[in-house]
Amino acid sequence: MNDMLLESPAGWKDYELIDSGGFEKLERFGKYIMSRPEPKALWDKSLSKKQWADMAHTEFTAGAGFGKSGKEDSGIWHMLKKMPGQWNISYGSGRADSPEFNLRLGLTSFKHVGVFPEQAPNWDYIYRQTKRVARSLKGDAPRPPKVLNLFAYTGAASLAAKCAGADTTHLDSVRQVVTWAKENMQSSGLDNIRWIIEDALKFVRREAKRGNRYDGLILDPPAYGHGPDGEKWKLDECLFDLLSACSSIVEPENSFVVLNLYSNGYSALLGKTVMESAFGLKKNPRARMEFGELYLEDRAGRALPLSVFVRMER
Numbered sequence: 001m002n003d004m005l006l007e008s009p010a011g012w013k014d015y016e017l018i019d020s021g022g023f024e025k026l027e028r029f030g031k032y033i034m035s036r037p038e039p040k041a042l043w044d045k046s047l048s049k050k051q052w053a054d055m056a057h058t059e060f061t062a063g064a065g066f067g068k069s070g071k072e073d074s075g076i077w078h079m080l081k082k083m084p085g086q087w088n089i090s091y092g093s094g095r096a097d098s099p100e101f102n103l104r105l106g107l108t109s110f111k112h113v114g115v116f117p118e119q120a121p122n123w124d125y126i127y128r129q130t131k132r133v134a135r136s137l138k139g140d141a142p143r144p145p146k147v148l149n150l151f152a153y154t155g156a157a158s159l160a161a162k163c164a165g166a167d168t169t170h171l172d173s174v175r176q177v178v179t180w181a182k183e184n185m186q187s188s189g190l191d192n193i194r195w196i197i198e199d200a201l202k203f204v205r206r207e208a209k210r211g212n213r214y215d216g217l218i219l220d221p222p223a224y225g226h227g228p229d230g231e232k233w234k235l236d237e238c239l240f241d242l243l244s245a246c247s248s249i250v251e252p253e254n255s256f257v258v259l260n261l262y263s264n265g266y267s268a269l270l271g272k273t274v275m276e277s278a279f280g281l282k283k284n285p286r287a288r289m290e291f292g293e294l295y296l297e298d299r300a301g302r303a304l305p306l307s308v309f310v311r312m313e314r
């Protein structure tokens with residue numbers, strides 16, 4: 001069995017996890033610093049309460065029911081210093097084999113700001129894989145790789161694929177986040193992403209029926225969600241069905257899949273087994289898999305694990 005990988009963002013000037021602890025994290029996104037709840041920060045902070053308050057521009061306080069329902073409840077951002085409600089940051093690792101794009105951030109009522117920074121190693125992987133597939137498609141009738149991003153939110157992974165030249169399809173069930181992703185594409189100087197507001201499972205089943213195929217597939221499904229017509233998404237009940245449907249829309253050769261999981265306490269090994277089963281990979285000795293955890297490291301060197309990933313290339 002392969003070894004587990006542990007990966008975190010490297011060389012990204014516009015993001016830093018400054019400190020963590022006491023069920024909170026203190027982060028810098030570009031010029032602005034914020035303190036947010038972080039249920040996994042079980043240890044003590046390394047900086048004092050005063051140091052956090054001196055540094056932070058804003059602090060998120062959860063509403064009474066926050067986190068209890070298994071879903072997210074809203075809360076309030078308390079402004080400690082002057083900062084805009086929306087601002088821009090850039091992604092770049094400084095390495096040649098990594099994408100560069102811009103993201104507009106904003107303070108949402110669910111403690112999120114529009115990007116999940118621990119995902120940066122996935123963006124780098126998507127960029128490298130899209131380039132690899134593009135090289136293999138250079139023949140008599142060259143075409144760009146087709147990449148589908150499901151549960152795509154504000155689009156960082158879509159931008160990573162687009163930066164590498166993919167014909168990119170971005171799907172999310174929420175119109176507002178798709179509009180947000182469009183703004184990110186435009187401010188990154190990119191164009192021509194195909195936007196779809198749909199239920200992920202419904203769309204993939206339809207694509208399978210139509211015989212449409214993709215060279216790259218990215219999915220980051222939440223624990224619970226809804227399609228635009230109220231279709232219910234429940235990770236534990238739907239993940240295997242979705243991956244099984246996905247297996248027939250991914251090209252059998254020269255393709256890649258990235259599955260990210262951040263809820264239900266799912267392990268990377270569980271993700272690997274479910275992907276292998278849904279894609280019938282045990283029977284395909286040419287498929288190469290890697291799996292592991294994505295984490296952020298604070299200034300004191302403590303690793304805060306935030307999600308697990310499974311990647312397959314063939």
Ligand SMILES: C[S@@+](CC[C@H](N)C(=O)[O-])C[C@H]1O[C@@H](n2cnc3c(N)ncnc32)[C@H](O)[C@@H]1O
Pocket residue numbers: 115116119150151152153154155156157171172173174177198199200201219220221222224225226227231232233
């Ligand atoms: C946490 S986000 C994924 C993060 C994203 N991959 C990133 O790193 O930027 C989960 C997304 O799934 C979307 N979603 C939830 N249920 C859905 C469904 N049934 N079909 C499509 N998208 C759904 C939500 O609107 C949300 O944007």
